[in-house]
Amino acid sequence: MKNLNRRVVFLLLAGPVCLQAMAKDFEVTQKDKKFNQKALSVKVGDSINFKNEDTFAHNIFSLSDTKTFDLGSYPQGQAKSVVFDKAGTVEVECAIHPDMKLVVEVKK
16 A cells, blocks of 8 residues: 555656646747737647747737736847646737737647
8 A cells, every 4th residue: 555655646746747848839920010820729838939020029918818918028039938827718919019919729
């Protein structure tokens, strides 16, 4: 019985680490006042790196219930990342350029 208890504890401790190791990083660029894609599908735990390739600033944000964030204004060459920790739909926009839109489907 002692060995079984140790295995259970090991599995409980190792579980989240294994999930983090399986997470993927995606990149979405901003160029010509557009995201390089209109839709993206990711899994819970994945992250998106939002890279500004325009010569002017962008402010990427979401007010979605699934994931609310505001990356603030940042200039060309910089990137900011968001981890998606809950399943659902996330609508991403730019506060400076309202025509910029991206839909992220976060799956389990």
